[in-house]
Amino acid sequence: MREIINLKDxxxxxxxxxxxxxxxxxxALKDLxxxxxxxxxxxxxxxxxxxxxxxxxxxxxxxxxxDFEFEIQKNIINALDLDDxxxxxxxxxxxxxxxxxxxxxxxxxxxxxxxxxxxxxxxxDGYIDLVLGMDIKAATKKVIRDAGEVDIxxxxxxxxxxxxxxxxxxxxxxxxxxxxxxxxxITELSPYVLDTDDIEEAVHKMKxxxxxxxxxxxxxxxxxxxxxxxxxxxxxxxxxxxxxEKLSALPDTSTKGLxxxxxxxLPWLLLLLFLSMPxxxxxxxxxxxxxxxxxxxxxxxxxxxxxxxxxxxxxxxTLRLLAKDREKALKNGGKEIMAGILNGIALxxxxxxxxxxxxxxxxxxxPFNVSLVVFIxxxxxxxxxxxxxxxIPILLDKMNIDPAVASSPxxxxxxxxxxxxxxxxxxxxxLGVF
Amino acid sequence: MKELMSLNDAQxxxxxxxxxxxxxxxKMKAxxxxxxMRLITLMSLxxxxxxxxxxxxxVLRNFFSLLTESxxxxxxxxxxxxxxxxxxxxxxxxxxxxxxxxxxxAKQAILKTLMSYDEETIAAIMSxxxxxxxxxxxxxxxxxxIINNSKDSDFVDDVFVINKNNVxxxxxxxxxxxxxxxxxxxxxxxxxxxxxLKIDDSINQSFKKFQNYAKNVLPVLNDEMQIIGIVTADDVxxxxxxxxxxxxxxxxxxxxxxxxxxxxxxxxxxLPWLLISVLLNMVIAVLLSVFEKTLIEVVALIMxxxxxxxxxxxxxxxxxAVTILKLNQDELEEKKAEKKHIGKELxxxxxxxxxxxxxxxxxxxxxxxxxxxxxxxxxxxxxxIGTSLxxxxxxxxxxxVFIPIILERFKVDPAVASGPxxxxxxxxxxxxxxxxxxxxxxxx
Numbered sequence: 012m013r014e015i016i017n018l019k020d021x022x023x024x025x026x027x028x029x030x031x032x033x034x035x036x037x038x039a040l041k042d043l044x045x046x047x048x049x050x051x052x053x054x055x056x057x058x059x060x061x062x063x064x065x066x067x068x069x070x071x072x073x074x075x076x077x078d079f080e081f082e083i084q085k086n087i088i089n090a091l092d093l094d095d096x097x098x099x100x101x102x103x104x105x106x107x108x109x110x111x112x113x114x115x116x117x118x119x120x121x122x123x124x125x126x127x128x129x130x131x132x133x134x135x136d137g138y139i140d141l142v143l144g145m146d147i148k149a150a151t152k153k154v155i156r157d158a159g160e161v162d163i164x165x166x167x168x169x170x171x172x173x174x175x176x177x178x179x180x181x182x183x184x185x186x187x188x189x190x191x192x193x194x195x196x197i198t199e200l201s202p203y204v205l206d207t208d209d210i211e212e213a214v215h216k217m218k219x220x221x222x223x224x225x226x227x228x229x230x231x232x233x234x235x236x237x238x239x240x241x242x243x244x245x246x247x248x249x250x251x252x253x254x255x256e257k258l259s260a261l262p263d264t265s266t267k268g269l270x271x272x273x274x275x276x277l278p279w280l281l282l283l284l285f286l287s288m289p290x291x292x293x294x295x296x297x298x299x300x301x302x303x304x305x306x307x308x309x310x311x312x313x314x315x316x317x318x319x320x321x322x323x324x325x326x327x328x329t330l331r332l333l334a335k336d337r338e339k340a341l342k343n344g345g346k347e348i349m350a351g352i353l354n355g356i357a358l359x360x361x362x363x364x365x366x367x368x369x370x371x372x373x374x375x376x377x378p379f380n381v382s383l384v385v386f387i388x389x390x391x392x393x394x395x396x397x398x399x400x401x402x403i404p405i406l407l408d409k410m411n412i413d414p415a416v417a418s419s420p421x422x423x424x425x426x427x428x429x430x431x432x433x434x435x436x437x438x439x440x441x442l443g444v445f
Numbered sequence: 446m447k448e449l450m451s452l453n454d455a456q457x458x459x460x461x462x463x464x465x466x467x468x469x470x471x472k473m474k475a476x477x478x479x480x481x482m483r484l485i486t487l488m489s490l491x492x493x494x495x496x497x498x499x500x501x502x503x504v505l506r507n508f509f510s511l512l513t514e515s516x517x518x519x520x521x522x523x524x525x526x527x528x529x530x531x532x533x534x535x536x537x538x539x540x541x542x543x544x545x546x547x548x549x550x551a552k553q554a555i556l557k558t559l560m561s562y563d564e565e566t567i568a569a570i571m572s573x574x575x576x577x578x579x580x581x582x583x584x585x586x587x588x589x590x591i592i593n594n595s596k597d598s599d600f601v602d603d604v605f606v607i608n609k610n611n612v613x614x615x616x617x618x619x620x621x622x623x624x625x626x627x628x629x630x631x632x633x634x635x636x637x638x639x640x641x642l643k644i645d646d647s648i649n650q651s652f653k654k655f656q657n658y659a660k661n662v663l664p665v666l667n668d669e670m671q672i673i674g675i676v677t678a679d680d681v682x683x684x685x686x687x688x689x690x691x692x693x694x695x696x697x698x699x700x701x702x703x704x705x706x707x708x709x710x711x712x713x714x715x716l717p718w719l720l721i722s723v724l725l726n727m728v729i730a731v732l733l734s735v736f737e738k739t740l741i742e743v744v745a746l747i748m749x750x751x752x753x754x755x756x757x758x759x760x761x762x763x764x765x766a767v768t769i770l771k772l773n774q775d776e777l778e779e780k781k782a783e784k785k786h787i788g789k790e791l792x793x794x795x796x797x798x799x800x801x802x803x804x805x806x807x808x809x810x811x812x813x814x815x816x817x818x819x820x821x822x823x824x825x826x827x828x829x830i831g832t833s834l835x836x837x838x839x840x841x842x843x844x845x846v847f848i849p850i851i852l853e854r855f856k857v858d859p860a861v862a863s864g865p866x867x868x869x870x871x872x873x874x875x876x877x878x879x880x881x882x883x884x885x886x887x888x889x
Contacts, residue, residue: 030636030637031639032639032640032658034640034657034658034659035639035640066657066659151623154620154623155620155623155624158620158621158624163602163660163661164602164618164619164620165602165661178463182602182619182620183591183595183601183602183619186588186591186592186619186623187592199463199465200463200464200465201465202465202468214682215686217679217682218679218682218683218686219467220465220467221467221679221683222679223661223678223679240661240678240679240682241655241656241659241660241661241678243682244652244655244656244678244681244682244685245656247682247685247686247689248652248656248685251685251689252770254689254693255689255692255693255766255769255770256766256770258693258696258766259696259762259763259765259766261762261763261766261767269789269792269793269796270796272789272793273792273793273796273797276763276793276797277796277797277800277801279759279763280756280759280760280763280797280800280801281800281801281804283755283756283759284752284756284801284804284805284808285808287751287752287755287756288752288808288812290748290751290752291748291749291751291752291809291812292748292812292816294747294748294751294818295745295748295816295817295818298744298818301744301747301818302741302744302818302819305737305740305741305744306734306737307747308740308746308747308750309730309733309734309737309740310730311747311750311751312726312729312730312750312751312754312872312876313722313723313726313727313729313730315751315754315755316722316723316726316754316868316869316872317719317722317723317726320718320719320722320865321715321719324715327693327694327696331690331693345708346706346707346708346711347708347711349707349708349712350708350709350711350712350715351712353708353709353712354712354715354716354719357712357716357720358716358719358720358723361720361723361724362723362727365724365727366727366730369727369730369731373734373737389723393719419762420755420758420759420762423755423758424755427751427755431751
C-alpha cells in the first residue's frame with residue numbers, strides 16, 4: 012500500500028482499496044506515517060474516505076477530517092450513514108456550520124436530539140422503503156435503482172401513503188414472486204420500536220425475533236429509520252462489558268496505564284470503606300454481649316456473607332430483567348423474595364445445627380442459645396437480602412440512574428450493617444446480658 | 446390469545462401466516478393444549494417449525510412426541526441444519542439415534558459432522574444452509590439457480606462463488622445479481638472475500654470478526670479454503686447474549702436461571718452455592734477459634750472484622766472481573782500479554798491496598814478515639830486494623846488475578862473463581878492476618 016501511495020497513482024490506489032474491507036484499511040493505516048496518511052486521503056474520492064472513517068472510533072474519524080476543506084468535509088459526511096455521521100460530527104470543530112450545510116440537515120439534527128440510550132441515537136437511514144399498492148415489477152425496479160444507497164439489503168420496508176410503517180418484504184420473496192402481483196401480497200408484519208424506546212430493550216427484541224434489521228418509528232408510527240444487527244452486536248457487547256464491570260464495582264477497564272487504572276478503581280474502594288464504618292459503630296453498641304460471648308465473632312462472617320450472596324443473586328436477576336423489560340422486573344420480585352425466605356429457612360436450620368455442634372465442642376456456655384441466635388439471624392438476613400437486591404436497582408431505575416451502579420459490593424456493604432444489628436441484637440436478647 | 450381464538454379457521458390461518466414466529470410462540474406458551482393444537486394445525490409446516498424452536502424445550506418435546514412418524518419426518522426436514530442440531534441434541538442419547546434415523550441420508554451425514562465439532566469453536570454454531578454458484582455461471586444461470594434451487598431456510602442475501610475444486614472465490618450480493626445486466630460477467634459483481642472464519646476459530650475470535658467487519662454473514666472455511674458453512678449475525682447475537690448471561694449466572698451463583706421458574710425451583714437451584722459458602726465459613730470459624738483468647742482480650746477487633754473481610758472481597762472482585770473479562774475476550778492468549786496483565790494487576794493491587802489500608806487506619810483511629818470497646822489504645826488498634834487491611838486486600842487482589850488464569854489453564858471455567866470456595870479462602874487469609882497481627886501486638 013505504501014508503494015502505491017508514494018506513486019500517487021489515484022486509480023491504482025482506489026482499485027486496491029475498493030476490494031479491501033474498511034476495517035482492514037483502518038488497521039493498515041496504523042502502520043503508515045502521518046504524512047503518508049494525509050497523502051492517502053488526498054488521493055481518495057470523498058465517498059471512499061467516508062466508507063473508511065465509518066469504521067474508526069468517532070474521535071479518530073473526527074481528527075482525520077477536521078483538517079479538510081469545508082466542501083470536502085461536507086461531502087464525506089453526506090456519504091455516511093446517519094448514525095455514524097451524528098457520532099462523528101459532534102467531535103468536529105466546525106460542527107454547527109457543517110450541520111447547516113448538509114443534505115440531510117434535519118435528519119442529523121433529529122438524531123442529535125436523542126439521548127445515547129434511546130433507539131433514535133443509533134438508527135441508520137440506509138434502508139429502502141416502498142409504498143403499499145405498488146406492483147411487483149415497479150417495486151423491483153425501484154429497489155434496483157435505490158440499492159446503491161444502502162450497504163446491506165435484507166428487508167425492504169413497507170409504508171402506506173402517510174409513511175406509516177406497515178411491514179417488511181424479504182428481498183428473496185420479491186425476487187421469487189412473479190408478476191402480476193402487488194407487494195401487499197408478500198408483505199409480512201414485523202416488529203418495530205419507537206425512536207424513544209430504550210436501546211437495550213430494542214437489541215433484545217431484535218435478538219428474540221432473529222432480525223437483521225428492525226424498523227424505527229415515531230409516535231405517529233411513521234417510519235424514520237432502522238436499527239441494523241451490526242450496531243445491535245456492538246451495543247450488546249458494550250452492555251455486556253458494562254454489566255460485568257458494574258456488577259464488580261469496576262470502573263471502565265479500557266484505560267491503559269497502571270497508575271491511571273489504580274486511580275480509577277480507588278474511589279470505589281474508598282467509598283465502600285466509608286460505607287463500612289457504620290458497621291463498626293453499630294457493633295460497638297453491643298459491647299456487653301460480645302465481651303461475654305466472644306465466640307459470636309467467629310460466626311459473624313458467615314452471616315454477613317450469606318446475606319450478601321443472596322442479595323447479589325437477586326441483583327443479577329433484576330438487572331437483567333431491567334435491561335429487557337421493566338414491567339417484568341417487579342413482578343419477578345415476588346418469586347425472588349419467596350426464594351430468599353425458603354433458602355433462609357434451609358440455611359438457618361443447617362447452620363443452626365452445625366453451630367450447636369461446634370459450640371458444644373468448643374465448650375461454650377449456653378451452646379443452644381448461641382446456635383439459636385445463629386439460626387434466627389441467618390434466616391432473617393437471607394430472607395431480607397433479596398429485598399435489597401430487588402428494590403435498590405428498581406428505585407435507581409425509577410430515578411433515572413443506571414441501576415447497575417448498585418453493584419453487588421455496594422449492596423453487600425449495606426446488608427452488612429443490617430445483618431450486624433440483627434445478629435448482635437438477637438444475641439443480646441437471647442443470651443441474656445442485661 | 447382470546448382475540449385469536451375468536452377468529453374462524455380461515456381468518457386465523459391468514460393472521461398466523463402474517464405473524465412472526467416469536468409472537469406466535471409467546472401466545473402459545475400461555476395457551477391451553479387444545480388452543481395450541483388448533484394453532485399448529487392451521488400453520489404451514491415451515492412456520493410451525495420456526496414457532497416450535499422459540500418454545501421452551503419441554504413444550505417442544507411434548508408436542509413432538511404427539512406426532513406420527515411421517516409427520517415427524519416432514520417436520521425434521523423443515524429445520525435449518527443448525528437448529529436441527531440444537532433440537533436433536535436436546536434429547537437423550539437413545540432418542541437422538543431414533544431421530545437421526547428419520548432424516549435423509551444426506552442430512553444424517555451433515556448432522557454427524559456438525560455434531561462432531563468442538564463446542565468451543567465456531568463450527569459448533571455454524572449453519573450449512575447457504576447457496577453456492579460456480580464461477581463460470583452466467584448472470585442468468587446464477588439468478589435462476591437461486592430462485593429455483595434454494596430452500597426457504599437458505600441464507601441467500603449473499604451467495605458464495607466457488608471454483609471447480611469447491612474453493613471459495615468470493616461472494617455476490619443478491620441485489621447486485623438482480624441489478625446486473627444479462628450481458629455482465631459474474632466476475633464483475635463478485636467481491637473477493639478476505640473476511641472469513643476458519644473452522645477452528647474460537648467463538649470469541651468469530652465475535653470479534655463480526656464486530657470489526659459489520660457483516661450479516663461470514664463464511665466458514667476449512668484448510669483447503671473450501672466453504673463448509675456460514676455463521677449469521679443473528680446467531681452471533683444470540684450466542685453472545687447466552688454466554689454473557691451464563692457468565693453473570695456463574696459469578697453470582699444464580700444457577701440456570703429461567704424467568705418462568707417459581708420460587709421453589711429458584712431456591713433449590715441456588716441453595717448448593719449458598720450452602721457451600723456457609724459450611725466453608727463454619728470451617729473457618731473452627732480454625733480461627735485458636736484465636737479465641739485474642740478475641741476475648743481485644744474485643745474491639747470485632748468492630749472492624751466485617752470491614753476487613755468486605756474490603757478484601759471488593760478488591761478481589763475487581764481483579765477477578767478484569768481478568769475474566771480479558772480471558773473471555775482472548776486477550777491473554779500470548780505469554781507476554783499474560784505477564785503484562787499479571788504485573789499490572791499486582792501493581793494496582795499494591796497501590797490500592799496501600800491507599801485503602803492507610804485510609805482505614807485513619808478512619809478507624811478516628812472512630813476508636815470516640816467509641817471504643819475494651820481498654821486498648823486506639824492507636825495500636827488502628828495500626829493493627831490498617832496493616833491487616835493492607836495485607837488482606839493485597840492477598841485477595843493477587844488471588845483474583847492468578848486463580849482465574851490457573852483455572853483457565855486447567856480448562857476449568859474461570860468464572861468459578863468468583864464462587865464461594867475462593868471467596869471463603871480469601872476470608873480465611875484476611876482473618877488469619879488480622880487476628881495474627883492482633884495476637885502479636887496485644888498478647889505476645
